Amino acid sequence: MKALSETRGFTDQQLGTVTGKIINGSTLRNMTLIKKDADKKLETDLKESRTISNLMEGFPPIYKQDPLDVQLYFIHDHLQSTGENIQLEDIPDQMYGGALLVAKSRKSKRKLILEAEYLEEAFEQPAKKAKKAKKDKAAEAIGSTLSTIQEKVQDLEHVKVLDKRTRSGKEVVPSPPQPA
Amino acid sequence: MSLEELELTVQVESPVHFTSLAYHGCNTKEFYEAQDLLHYFDMLNGPTYVNFIRHLWVRAYVYDKHAAKLEMEEKVLIDPSLAGKSIEEMGLEPFIDTKIRSSIMGVSVFISQEIIAYVIGRASEGSFKDELDNNKKSPRNEIVNQTMYNSKKKGAYSDLSMEKKMFLKIQNENLLPKGEGSDQPSLEHRVFLHYFIKKEKSNVPKYIFKHMIKALKESQTIKRSWIPYGRLIS
Numbered sequence: 508m509k510a511l512s513e514t515r516g517f518t519d520q521q522l523g524t525v526t527g528k529i530i531n532g533s534t535l536r537n538m539t540l541i542k543k544d545a546d547k548k549l550e551t552d553l554k555e556s557r558t559i560s561n562l563m564e565g566f567p568p569i570y571k572q573d574p575l576d577v578q579l580y581f582i583h584d585h586l587q588s589t590g591e592n593i594q595l596e597d598i599p600d601q602m603y604g605g606a607l608l609v610a611k612s613r614k615s616k617r618k619l620i621l622e623a624e625y626l627e628e629a630f631e632q633p634a635k636k637a638k639k640a641k642k643d644k645a646a647e648a649i650g651s652t653l654s655t656i657q658e659k660v661q662d663l664e665h666v667k668v669l670d671k672r673t674r675s676g677k678e679v680v681p682s683p684p685q686p687a
Numbered sequence: 688m689s690l691e692e693l694e695l696t697v698q699v700e701s702p703v704h705f706t707s708l709a710y711h712g713c714n715t716k717e718f719y720e721a722q723d724l725l726h727y728f729d730m731l732n733g734p735t736y737v738n739f740i741r742h743l744w745v746r747a748y749v750y751d752k753h754a755a756k757l758e759m760e761e762k763v764l765i766d767p768s769l770a771g772k773s774i775e776e777m778g779l780e781p782f783i784d785t786k787i788r789s790s791i792m793g794v795s796v797f798i799s800q801e802i803i804a805y806v807i808g809r810a811s812e813g814s815f816k817d818e819l820d821n822n823k824k825s826p827r828n829e830i831v832n833q834t835m836y837n838s839k840k841k842g843a844y845s846d847l848s849m850e851k852k853m854f855l856k857i858q859n860e861n862l863l864p865k866g867e868g869s870d871q872p873s874l875e876h877r878v879f880l881h882y883f884i885k886k887e888k889s890n891v892p893k894y895i896f897k898h899m900i901k902a903l904k905e906s907q908t909i910k911r912s913w914i915p916y917g918r919l920i921s
Binding site for chain 1: 706
């Protein structure tokens, strides 16, 4: 974990950071061990949101939605105070140090995760993004293939005939053009 | 392991707020204090890196005496001149104790009973009963049933007192996690609970380590897609 924090290359979203659900008076109520109205919130109650990740200690309070000049100011300030340089791409998408997600109960039904959702860079609408990227790529590939085929066809002379393939995979010698 | 990272579910332990429980008439802190586990419960209120644990789990294997012997045999198969030499002479690490070996982004890591004892902040000592199947004829049944249900016969969950239901809940979430399934405790779970209720010191690090190994073997053999001790491993 120390090595990971030194790299500063991972955010809580990428590592799927969560915190456990706290067992307290509310749990007793949910287990019907006390009456509903007997559950009282205490000032000293532990809260899941108070849990902080120790992955990137001392990381400046910036995220990608901040204006670029603000990000640069904090990076510059961080460099001067600690001597550590932060790359722009290392800045997380969401504010670092915010409330962590609370893990689901062991009895809750497991949701199947799509591969695209699991990939580290897929934070927002991963499936749609992946599909769109795939479509774009495919369209690009088809476009480029078409253009090269068209160029090749233009280059071909009328006399030359395309090689033909038989079922056995052997190539057939191109037949000479028949005289009219 | 034939399971993929994205197929795995990590069970995250639940921190326990003993003050709130005591305020609502369920005072259990002293029982965990008797087991030197308060540091462990403090530690549970922290972050769990789920993807990081999945990454570690799919690469993990149990390194025990049998695995060490196999490793030596493989070395001899590759280079027959090594036959009869010691494990150190073969260039392998000597076998000291059973470990779970894995790697994270190329950095090798291992988990052992001693490491668990160090992390949870208590010595690896106390009572431990292994390989207890759910044998109804076992003499232990009477003893543990007496502790749990105040009867020689095994009772139902509804027969348990408020504290004992909470003990079971905490055990199923944090000490010997169960994953999905009913709350009906096995004999092993009941014996473990018996130590807590009677304030008899049990070897908690050993229990946790053996339970972790069992879960890893289940992932490898029957493709159980569940990882216990998310917070502890983090």
